[in-house]
Amino acid sequence: MSILTFTLRKRPDQRVDMSPLVHNKLAGMPVEEIRTLTLRLGKRRVEVDELFDVHGDPGDRFIIRNSSNKLDYIGREQESGAITVEGDAGAYLGMRMKGGKITVIGSAGIFAACEMQDGDLEIKGNAGDFLGGALPGNKQGMKGGTVLVKGNVGQRAGDHMRRGIILVEGSAGDYCGSRMTAGTIAVMGDTGRYLGYAMKRGTLLLWKQPNVPPTFNDCGSHTLTFLSLFFASMRNSDSKFSDPVAVFNRVRRYGGDMSSSGRGEILVKIG
Amino acid sequence: MLIKLTGGTVYDPKHEINGEVRDLYIRDGRVIEQPSDSKIDQEYDLSGKVVMAGAIDMHTHIGGGKVNIARMLLPEDHRADPACRSELLRSGCGNAAPSTLTTGYRYAEMGYTAGFEPAMLPINARQAHMEMGDIPILDKGGYVMLGSDDFLLRMMAAKKDQQAINDYVAWTIHSAQAIGVKVVNPGGINAFKFNQRTLDLDEKCAHYGVSPRDILVCLATAVKTLGVNHPLHVHGCNLGVPGNKDTTLNTIRAMDGLPLHLTHIQFHSYGTEGDFKFSSGAAEIAEAVNRNRNISIDVGQIMFKQTVTASGDNMRQFANHHHANPKKWVCMDIECDAGCGVVPFKYRDKNFVNALQWAIGLEIFLLVDDPWRIFLTTDHPNGAPFTSYPHLIRLLMDKSFRRDMLATIHSDAARASTLASIEREYSLYEIAVMTRAGAARILGLSDRGHLGAGAAADITVYTERDDKQKMFEKPDYVFKDGELVVRNGEIVKVTWGTTHVIRPEFDPGIEKSLADYFDRYMTMKLGNFKIHDDEIREDGRGNLTVHPCRIGGPA
Amino acid sequence: MIINGVMIDETFAEAFPMKATRVIITAQNSRWAMISAQAMTGFATSVIGCGCEAGIERELTPFETPDGRPGVSVMIFATSRKALAKQLESRAGQCVLTSPTSAIYAGIEDGVPLPLGKSLRYFGDGFQISKKLDGKRYWRIPVMDGEFLAEETTGMKEAVGGGNFLILAESQPQALAACDAAIEIMRKVPNVILPFPGGVVGSGSKVGSKYKSLSASTNDPFCPTLKGKTKSALGPEIESVMEIVIDGLFESAINEAMRMGIEAVCKLGTGNGVRRITAGNYGGKLGPYHFHLREIMA
Amino acid sequence: MMTETNEAGIFKQVPSPFCGVGTDDLTIKVEDTAIRVIENGCAVNTPAFEQPLGDLKPRVVGKKVELKDAVDKAAEILRSASLPLFGGLATDVNGMRAALSLADKTGAIIDNMNFGAALRNFLVVHDSGWVNTTLAEVKNRADLLLVVGCDLESLFPRFFERYIWTADSMFLDDTGKRQVIYLGKIPSGFASKSPSGKAAKVLACPDADLPQVVAVLRALVKGAPLNITEVGGISITELQRLASQLKKAAYGVVTWAVSALDFPQAELTVQTLCEMIKELNRSTRCSGLPLGGKEGDQTSFQVSGWQTGYPSRVDFSAGFPEYDPYLNSVESRLADGSGDALLWISTFNVEKTPPKTPVRKIVVGRSGMQFDREPEVFIPVGTPGIDHCGHAYRTDNVVAVRLRKLRESALPSCSEVLSAIEQTL
Known part of the structure; x- marks a missing residue:
């Protein structure tokens, strides 16, 4: 497999829009040409070479070394291939990605997986606010694919989420699942306040008993067949979710948000 | 400086010039007669090119609160169409709710040199003028909105005499710096504040006991008596409601000869026949327009794309909010003056109703005989953004293109329309009437919309092409007040147009009752309400052009 | 061709194209999965009268089902996509949805x-x-x-309906015993179903009828009681004829099922009253698929 | 434009750019450059008008210089910056026009000082819109006022006097019969008490519970079943009563002030309120009234809106306006070090000084502004509505007020200074 490595020469003061550096845009481009592509750095335009030491062959795998939380829009609209980010990623990681895989060894900024359409996004550290959210004005956040966060996620994870799965091994901040239209967010750790605020549909699957909001009504304890399918779909993921110990299908179900259309659910593991 | 435009083929309907090769001379921003001895400073060889006056959009929502609400509602609309800055131009955004600067640039790039904001609330007129003050190149103007304001309805309920109402209307035109008077869903916006959800022509506003018919007659009379050139500009009752053609026909009858301009009439020309209980009333409406010479219309053509509807008619916009696409909308009640409703809309060619709306608009265009009484509008942005005009012109001028488009829409709608059987194709002369001479005439702009001596040198030069869309998209040259502002469809100079206003006379005694009303009920002092000339002029770009009234003249 | 004394006719079973789908029904236990599957495949012997032909393909272990519960695999055959979709919808709705603890998944991806x-x-x-x-x-x-x-959709495939063979025996009990033997083994073949009751047709039909409203009627040449009244296909030793009909996803699966079935029947041999095997052949007009008995058994 | 004045330097019916609710009945006495509000003042307007003039001369690194030198220095700072930030933006329409033009030219990020709060409304408009009303409608029609999460009178001292307990109202026989209900914060004084002595109903809860209290209210308005008996210390019976009152009101008005909803993600609470208002309009009339409008913030949002399409936090560095309500805040760009120069515009309030930051600073501020740390460039400018004419928006957004010139101070306007900087570039 050919690997193209972008090594950040120096942490930039300015935020960098990384959206030009995705497989589908660079396919078949010689490395020399990639070095001369322009990137935005504040109000300046600079060549890739000024920021990155570029090595290797442009193929289906990119590595961003020495990455910084100022590198925004990594993997934007990526259609295929894999990007590994060694270090942190900035805002809008994997925005509208359509396929392939992005792995961040460090943490990601706000709006990771924003309006993501498909593919796999894995963040080994933490993710900021609005994971899987939508740009202001857009009504639909994440629409497909799977996001795995090994650490914690910020506030409003899955805001306006429309479809897809967000898996959080750590804890989620306040307003997890706000305004969700559908999809599944699974959180193994703690969840903050205002869970599922204004949620229309969708599922919050929790390992720990949350602070159940007053506009969610208890629907009792149930054994849900679909959870077997859910965990079966995790079997190949490199996460705690694939651990047979994690599997359960007996839950307490809370329905809401009754202030919105009320078709969503919080499912809390029993036992 | 003397500029000569040599050898162009001129279409100047005011002077009945229909495609004649003429030379034009410009000095100090005006078209002049051929000078006998002067040296030509600049000459443009326009042989083989089409020359018209700059186009005038007599109904386009380019300024005022509802437009800015539409902007705030649609960040996604702006993200999709960014407009970059250049050495000459400011950055901005385009599409359904474009930024002011981009609005000016894009209009000018299409050969337009004036645009009129048709829904200027008196209380919001200051904002409308400030927004329009940031629209470069174009001349501007606004029609002040009355008819749902509590002051008028109180006067009518109290049976105040017409003279007092005339004074109030004139005072409002002055204080809002307007060139015409608009009425939107007469009385309906007010009735909605009292939770009435419909108001047909002869229904009464529950609180005031006044009907839309009363309001229309009262305001149309005032406008005529005051000598305002532009007839009362009417957005009628029941916008968008199937069967509203009868309301529209009744409205025409109700006028009994009083001049009236029915705006975006497409939205008011619906029948209730067929499986969908929605049908075209275009033939009846066009016939009524043809028969009644006191009536003028603009169409409000829709196009199949994303846009946003912004209207003072919050009663109807509230009812329409279920169709919002994307699903977000704003309705407001405003200052005992009127209201507004902003609902994004995506017209779809495979939707029966939308497809038929499209066909109805075109039917009206093609069935109304007199191009001097019908105007080319999309009711920007309600039917479509103004950038659709070249496409619309092609639909009117090219019947085979029209038929090709007809074949792509919802088949039941295509069948329900008579469009396929209409042979008419607009000529360049008729387009020039509709978009220039007629528009200037109906607004009373004596020095615009034509190319005779003394006219402001607002001139657009096109290369004639078979594809009329391409032709009208990208003029070769646009002159604004004698300055070359566009070359090959691109801005080469940014100028600032004037604001056209009218100042009918009135008895200042009206201010006494108004001051009392303002003190008791309004949240502003009368003196602070009025817009002074220097507010428009003081930034060094804006200007005012006052047009005379035709006191005593016939309608 | 004669196998173990049983005459294999020089003929072919004539089958025709069908549309088929498979679904997997699971439940809390295998008994309830089977009850649901039986309900879903009930009254589905012949497309002519039932709108579809359906049958249970086999039971599934918890390891074979999407949700890890016991299950049953069911196939449904019909003549068009539309007809199949309609049957699937009503049968899944009336027989699986209503069945306690059930779930239904695609059997064809x-x-x-x-x-x-x-x-x-x-x-x-x-x-x-x-x-x-x-x-x-x-x-x-x-x-x-x-x-x-319920899974959103299941897959539909082009399939083959109407694979068959006829067992001609000396007595009714012997014919039935031969069917039982065949069916036991044929049920193990994947991708086929035997849509008739228990897999057996006791009343085979011919195309057409003297009554205009009927499109099919009794297969009189094979009715033993009509030997003297019609142009019979039966010899004097035959007292009972039974048919096994096979619908399958592929020709090869039908081939395989027929071969195993006929083999099992022949194994009983003349000693058990089995005399002859033939097939429903409509002169090659009904369908493009021809299962030649002797080629199958060769 | 010096109207409505007499020999004694008395100005009547003076509009205020400070209070946000469009007060325009002030009587002001001007002696030389000293201003006194002699009628209809309030805790907000009086000190803002009476703020004495300070320095007239610009300073560069603390030294008094001519305006031209200060402008040159400012231009030099902006020219050399990788990413200039324009903060504050407390100015009038023309000042904002000039700021946007300069930002466009210098590739800057603009961010109004109050946008962090205003965003709580704008995000709602971007996402779902609302049904709102304006002050005159409130004054003449509102039979019920629900105040959510703010102590109205401390923010807008004359609100009740001017819009609720009015002598006249076109459609109410007795304005004293209006129902006033507080949800969340408790009023600090008695302005909400009716002239006949009827106190406002108060359903108090901590801010932290407000999101859920409002959600419960919306659920009750919808008629959704809930299995709780109280939320945030408020009984469901009380909230159910409030839901019924809202449904019964002929013209209910729900008001909030985003500056008071000062907790994270408060836009979700605002959105829940706004959706509830929409739902109420299925059967009756009810409208929202978002209150704000301090330091010219509405003015800045409006002008930015029509020139760029976005209210604030617009980045011009790409050559076209890009909106990011999170990353494009002055605060975050100073924190992450990407903004390397700050132009701070604050022409109304001398207290609103720039944030502490080591980056190069230009302050175009109201004369009299004091600094902990002297900015590299300070250009004192006139205050719109005192030193020069102008336009400002009031809280309900559709109404712009004409600001007057009350004195001759020789201070340039913000717009003049910014245009001069742009010319110098």
Whole structure:
């Protein structure tokens, strides 16, 4: 497999829009040409070479070394291939990605997986606010694919989420699942306040008993067949979710948000 | 400086010039007669090119609160169409709710040199003028909105005499710096504040006991008596409601000869026949327009794309909010003056109703005989953004293109329309009437919309092409007040147009009752309400052009 | 050709193209999965009278089902996509959705999608929930016993209907015993179903009838009691004829099922009264698939 | 434009750019450059008008210089910056026009000082819109006022006097019969008490519970079943009563002030309120009234809106306006070090000084502004509505007020200074 490595020469003061550096845009481009592509750095335009030491062959795998939380829009609209980010990623990681895989060894900024359409996004550290959210004005956040966060996620994870799965091994901040239209967010750790605020549909699957909001009504304890399918779909993921110990299908179900259309659910593991 | 435009083929309907090769001379921003001895400073060889006056959009929502609400509602609309800055131009955004600067640039790039904001609330007129003050190149103007304001309805309920109402209307035109008077869903916006959800022509506003018919007659009379050139500009009752053609026909009858301009009439020309209980009333409406010479219309053509509807008619916009696409909308009640409703809309060619709306608009265009009484509008942005005009012109001028488009829409709608059987194709002369001479005439702009001596040198030069869309998209040259502002469809100079206003006379005694009303009920002092000339002029770009009234003249 | 004394006719079973789908029904235990499957495949012997032909393919272990519960694999055959979709919808809706603890999944991954949960979801009256897992969409429909789970769609394939052979025996009990033997082994063949009751047709039909409204009527040449009244195909030693009909996803599967069935029948041999094997052959006009008995058994 | 004055330097019916609710009945006495509000003042307007003039001369690194030198220095700072930030933006329409033009030219990020709060409304408009009303409608029609999460009178001292307990109202026989209900914060004084002595109903809860209290209220308005008996210390019976009152009101008005909803993600609470208002309009009339409008913030949002399409936090560095309500805040760009120069515009309030930051600073501020740390460039400018004419928006957004010139101070306007900087570039 050919690997193209972008090594950040120096942490930039300015935020960098990384959206030009995705497989589908660079396919078949010689490395020399990639070095001369322009990137935005504040109000300046600079060549890739000024920021990155570029090595290797442009193929289906990119590595961003020495990455910084100022590198925004990594993997934007990526259609295929894999990007590994060694270090942190900035805002809008994997925005509208359509396929392939992005792995961040460090943490990601706000709006990771924003309006993501498909593919796999894995963040080994933490993710900021609005994971899987939508740009202001857009009504639909994440629409497909799977996001795995090994650490914690910020506030409003899955805001306006429309479809897809967000898996959080750590804890989620306040307003997890706000305004969700559908999809599944699974959180193994703690969840903050205002869970599922204004949620229309969708599922919050929790390992720990949350602070159940007053506009969610208890629907009792149930054994849900679909959870077997859910965990079966995790079997190949490199996460705690694939651990047979994690599997359960007996839950307490809370329905809401009754202030919105009320078709969503919080499912809390029993036992 | 003397500029000569040599050898162009001129279409100047005011002077009945229909495609004649003429030379034009410009000095100090005006078209002049051929000078006998002067040296030509600049000459443009326009042989083989089409020359018209700059186009005038007599109904386009380019300024005022509802437009800015539409902007705030649609960040996604702006993200999709960014407009970059250049050495000459400011950055901005385009599409359904474009930024002011981009609005000016894009209009000018299409050969337009004036645009009129048709829904200027008196209380919001200051904002409308400030927004329009940031629209470069174009001349501007606004029609002040009355008819749902509590002051008028109180006067009518109290049976105040017409003279007092005339004074109030004139005072409002002055204080809002307007060139015409608009009425939107007469009385309906007010009735909605009292939770009435419909108001047909002869229904009464529950609180005031006044009907839309009363309001229309009262305001149309005032406008005529005051000598305002532009007839009362009417957005009628029941916008968008199937069967509203009868309301529209009744409205025409109700006028009994009083001049009236029915705006975006497409939205008011619906029948209730067929499986969908929605049908075209275009033939009846066009016939009524043809028969009644006191009536003028603009169409409000829709196009199949994303846009946003912004209207003072919050009663109807509230009812329409279920169709919002994307699903977000704003309705407001405003200052005992009127209201507004902003609902994004995506017209779809495979939707029966939308497809038929499209066909109805075109039917009206093609069935109304007199191009001097019908105007080319999309009711920007309600039917479509103004950038659709070249496409619309092609639909009117090219019947085979029209038929090709007809074949792509919802088949039941295509069948329900008579469009396929209409042979008419607009000529360049008729387009020039509709978009220039007629528009200037109906607004009373004596020095615009034509190319005779003394006219402001607002001139657009096109290369004639078979594809009329391409032709009208990208003029070769646009002159604004004698300055070359566009070359090959691109801005080469940014100028600032004037604001056209009218100042009918009135008895200042009206201010006494108004001051009392303002003190008791309004949240502003009368003196602070009025817009002074220097507010428009003081930034060094804006200007005012006052047009005379035709006191005593016939309608 | 004669096998163990049994005459194999020089003829072919004439089969025709059908559309087929498979679904997997699971339940809390195998008994309830089977009850649901039986209900779903009931009254589905012949497309002519039932709208489809359906049968149980086999039982599935918990390791073979999507949700890890015991299950049953069911196939349904019909003459058009539309007819198949309609039958699938009504049978899944009336027989699986209603069956306690049940769930229903696609049994064919590819092919033309047929609505399953996609149409059943409306039973949820707006409370239904969709989940997409591993690229497949499922519908969770709240029902009285808990939650009914249905995959969005299942796949439809081009398939073959009407594979068959006829067992001619000396007596009714011997014919039936031969059928039992054949069916026991044929049920193990994947991708086929035997849609008739217990897999056996006691009343085979011919095309057409003297009554204008009927499109099929008794197969008089093979009716032993009519030997003297019609142009019989039966010799004097034959007292009973029974038919086994096979619908399959592929020609090869039908081939395999027929071979194993005929083999089992022949194994009983003349000693058990089995005299002859033939096939329903309509002169080659009914369908393009011809299963030549002697080629199959060669 | 010096109207409505007499020999004694008395100005009547003076509009205020400070209070946000469009007060325009002030009587002001001007002696030389000293201003006194002699009628209809309030805790907000009086000190803002009476703020004495300070320095007239610009300073560069603390030294008094001519305006031209200060402008040159400012231009030099902006020219050399990688990413200039324009903060504050407290100015009038023309000042904002000039700021946007300069930002466009210098590739800057603009961010109004109050946008962090205003965003709580704008995000709602971007996402779902609302049904709102304006002050005159409130004054003449509102039979019920629900105040959510703010102590109205401390923010807008004359609100009740001018819009609720008015002598006249076109459609109410007795304005004293209006129902006033507080949800969340408790009023600090008695302005909400009716002239006949009827106190406002108060359903108090901590801010932290407000999101859920409002959600419960919306659920009750919808008629959704809930299995709780109280939320945030408020009984469901009380909230159910409030839901019924809202449904019964002929013209209910729900008001909030985003500056008071000062907790994370408060836009979700605002959105829940706004959706509830929409739902109420299925059967009756009810409208929202978002209150704000301090330091010219509405003015800045409006002008930015029509020139760029976005209210604030617009980045011009790409050559076209890009909106990011999170990353494009001055605060975050100073924190992450990407903004390397700050132009701070604050022409109304001398207290609103720039944030502490080591980056190069230009302050175009109201004369009299004091600094902990002297900015590299300070250009004192006139205050719109005192030193020069102008336009400002009031809280309900559709109404712009004409600001007057009350004195001759020789201070340039913000717009003049910014245009001069742009010319110098």
